Amino acid sequence: MSVDYKPAVHFNHVNFSFVDNPILKDITGSFPEGKITTLVGPSGAGKTTLLKLCNGLLSAQSGEVYIKDRSIEDYEPVELRRLVGIALQSAPMVAGSVYKNLSLPLELQGKSLSKTEAVELLQDVGLAEELMERKVKDLSGGQRQKVSIARTLVNKPEVLLLDEITSSLDRTSLKEIEELIVKINQKYGTTIIWITHNLQQALEIGNFTWVMMDGEVVETGESNLLNDPANDKVRRFVRGEAG
Amino acid sequence: MSYLTLSITLIFVVIPLLLSKTLNLGLERDTIIATLRSIVQLLAVGYVLKFVFDSESLIYIFLMVALMVVAATHNAQKKGAAIRGIIWKVAVTLIFVEVLTQGILLGFNITPATAQYIIPISGMVVGNSMVLSILFLNRFTAEVESHQDETELILSLGGTPKQAIHTQLISSIKASMIPTIESQKTVGLVQLPGMMSGQIIAGADPIQAVQFQLLIMFLLLTTAAVTSVMLGFLSYPTLFNQRMQLMKTDSN
Numbered sequence: 001m002s003v004d005y006k007p008a009v010h011f012n013h014v015n016f017s018f019v020d021n022p023i024l025k026d027i028t029g030s031f032p033e034g035k036i037t038t039l040v041g042p043s044g045a046g047k048t049t050l051l052k053l054c055n056g057l058l059s060a061q062s063g064e065v066y067i068k069d070r071s072i073e074d075y076e077p078v079e080l081r082r083l084v085g086i087a088l089q090s091a092p093m094v095a096g097s098v099y100k101n102l103s104l105p106l107e108l109q110g111k112s113l114s115k116t117e118a119v120e121l122l123q124d125v126g127l128a129e130e131l132m133e134r135k136v137k138d139l140s141g142g143q144r145q146k147v148s149i150a151r152t153l154v155n156k157p158e159v160l161l162l163d164e165i166t167s168s169l170d171r172t173s174l175k176e177i178e179e180l181i182v183k184i185n186q187k188y189g190t191t192i193i194w195i196t197h198n199l200q201q202a203l204e205i206g207n208f209t210w211v212m213m214d215g216e217v218v219e220t221g222e223s224n225l226l227n228d229p230a231n232d233k234v235r236r237f238v239r240g241e242a243g
Numbered sequence: 244m245s246y247l248t249l250s251i252t253l254i255f256v257v258i259p260l261l262l263s264k265t266l267n268l269g270l271e272r273d274t275i276i277a278t279l280r281s282i283v284q285l286l287a288v289g290y291v292l293k294f295v296f297d298s299e300s301l302i303y304i305f306l307m308v309a310l311m312v313v314a315a316t317h318n319a320q321k322k323g324a325a326i327r328g329i330i331w332k333v334a335v336t337l338i339f340v341e342v343l344t345q346g347i348l349l350g351f352n353i354t355p356a357t358a359q360y361i362i363p364i365s366g367m368v369v370g371n372s373m374v375l376s377i378l379f380l381n382r383f384t385a386e387v388e389s390h391q392d393e394t395e396l397i398l399s400l401g402g403t404p405k406q407a408i409h410t411q412l413i414s415s416i417k418a419s420m421i422p423t424i425e426s427q428k429t430v431g432l433v434q435l436p437g438m439m440s441g442q443i444i445a446g447a448d449p450i451q452a453v454q455f456q457l458l459i460m461f462l463l464l465t466t467a468a469v470t471s472v473m474l475g476f477l478s479y480p481t482l483f484n485q486r487m488q489l490m491k492t493d494s495n
Contacts, residue, residue: 057399059486077487082401092392094410108402155401 005032007066008159008191009054009084014063016049023049025215027063031159031208036185036192038206038223040199042237045212047195051161054193055084067159085157089164091148093136098122098147101136105154113154125150125180142173149180160184162194166201174198178205199226199238211237253278296358304358308365312337315373323380323478332477333376340372340469341365344462353458364462367438371423371463375470379419383475386411387482394489404483412479416471423467427460436460 007030016024024046031037039047052058053065056077065072067084075083082105093101102121103113119129125146131139139147145165152160162181166174182205185192196202202209206223211234219231229235256278263270295303316334323329345361345368347353354360387394390411397407430436438459442452482490 055399056486057395057488059488077398078401078403081399086399088392088396088399090392092396094393094396104397105400108397108400108406151400 005030005035007031008033008068009193010066010069011050011053012064012066014053014060014065016046016053016058016060018049023215024053024060027217029210029217029220031191031193033068033191034185034189035207036181036194036205037208037210038202039193039195039210039212040197040202040226041212041218044214046215047212048163050212051086051163051193051195054159054161055086056080057086082155083157084159084161085152085155086161086163087145087148087152087165089167091144091165093144093147095136097133097135098127098139099132101147101151102154104151121150121153124153126176140173142169142176145169145173145177146180149177149184153184156188157190159191159193162192162196164195164197167197174201181205202226213237292358292362295362299358304361307358307362308341308369311366311369312341315369315376319373319376319380322377323384325384326380326478327481329380329478332474336376336470336473336477337369337372339473340466341368343469344368344465348462363438364459367459368462368466371466372470375419375423375467376474378422379415379471379474380478382418383411383415383478386415391489398487398489404480404487407489408479408482412475416475419471420467423463427464430456430460 009031011027011029014024014027015022027050039050041047049058053060053072054067056072056075059072067075067080072080094104099113099115099118102118106113115132118132122129122131127143127146127150131143131147136144136147149160149162149165166177169177178201181192181194184190194202194206203223203226208221209223209226210217211219211225211229211231213233219225219229219234225234226238229238256274259274260271262268263274291307295307312334315337316330319333319337320330323333326332345365348360348364349356354364387408393410394407398404436456436459439452439456442455443449484490
């Protein structure tokens with residue numbers, strides 16, 4: 001896929017099993033730098049596992065993952081995870097205020113986040129400054145996801161992994177998050193790899209897409225492949241007949 | 244107390260047996276087994292202790308304490324089966340606590356270096372350390388399981404395993420220490436400790452009995468703190484691998 005683009009993340013014959021159960025089978029392909037690539041496919045296809053391999057939360061049993069042309073094994077785990085950020089579906093928070101959560105990535109490095117930087121982050125993700133001291137348990141689903149994304153941005157990641165971050169949001173929040181991701185991609189040139197079940201979202205927001213089924217990548221290309229898939233299984237999936 | 248007098252105390256076993264029979268509780272068999280086991284085990288220990296006390300041999304004292312540590316380790320490690328190498332971590336903790344407490348007691352001449360003191364105090368220290376280990380491991384494994392998302396969040400933001408597990412570790416250490424601290428707050432008001440009561444019944448001066456009880460209670464505070472902190476810091480690294488990944492991770 002996309003030979004014209006420099007890869008930010010590259011998979012080379014990657015296999016991953018969990019308790020002798022193959023989750024990913026011989027994955028090869030690239031995620032272009034500075035672009036939005038969506039990962040679509042039925043539940044249990046191995047999408048989340050693939051995402052976690054990108055920032056070293058999991059390691060492949062065989063094959064190689066490269067981040068910016070460097071093998072993932074050559075990165076220190078801490079360095080890798082700051083370079084490749086992830087926002088999870090459940091948007092987990094540490095108990096306390098929004099500010100406490102925003103300052104967490106720097107606290108882990110023994111540094112602190114200034115109030116000015118925190119305000120800028122909130123503005124970046126479209127949240128009001130007044131939310132700074134609010135307890136995270138009092139946030140709406142959409143606000144929580146925005147805080148989660150803002151927190152990931154504190155590390156200034158070059159690659160941002162998104163795991164179904166809009167799946168439980170109402171339509172307004174969903175649109176706001178979509179706009180936010182496009183803005184991050186354009187403003188910082190961040191490479192985005194986004195798992196979504198929303199095929200319309202993949203078509204509208206993604207530059208490229210990977211369709212995964214049963215641990216394999218069955219079709220890749222520009223997002224409009226979803227309008228007319230070459231693969232029969234993908235065609236059935238797109239029509240809602242599989243998965 | 245003569246054996247005849249002791250046999251009369253079996254009335255206290257007959258009462259629960261009668262209640263169980265009358266109310267169909269179905270506990271008669273267990274009550275009889277528990278009674279027989281306690282008679283056999285305690286009499287056996289009594290004779291062994293008498294032998295060890297009479298011999299005053301350091302080897303027998305060492306063997307008795309070693310037996311306590313082995314039995315306590317075996318019992319406590321069952322609660323931490325999910326943690327790799329837990330049996331050694333529990334054993335090292337119990338041995339360290341025993342050496343530390345006896346070291347202070349004997350080093351400062353607080354208690355004499357005789358079997359009569361070393362064995363019962365070791366029993367209390369090792370027994371308490373075992374209970375603390377079980378409390379800690381129960382809580383810690385539950386905390387790790389229920390906070391996997393938070394642990395993974397901190398790892399994903401570039402945190403180290405120690406930072407990722409810090410909250411769960413501290414909360415488990417605190418939770419396992421609280422019963423010891425709380426029971427000491429009400430001691431003398433709600434309950435008279437068993438050892439002190441035993442000494443008073445045996446004819447010791449109550450003030451002397453209280454002094455010994457205070458010694459034991461202070462000792463158990465150290466035992467509680469050192470056991471949970473040490474076991475905690477020995478256990479958490481095994482939850483992660485060299486690539487700073489949480490070993491028990493769901494995949495889809």
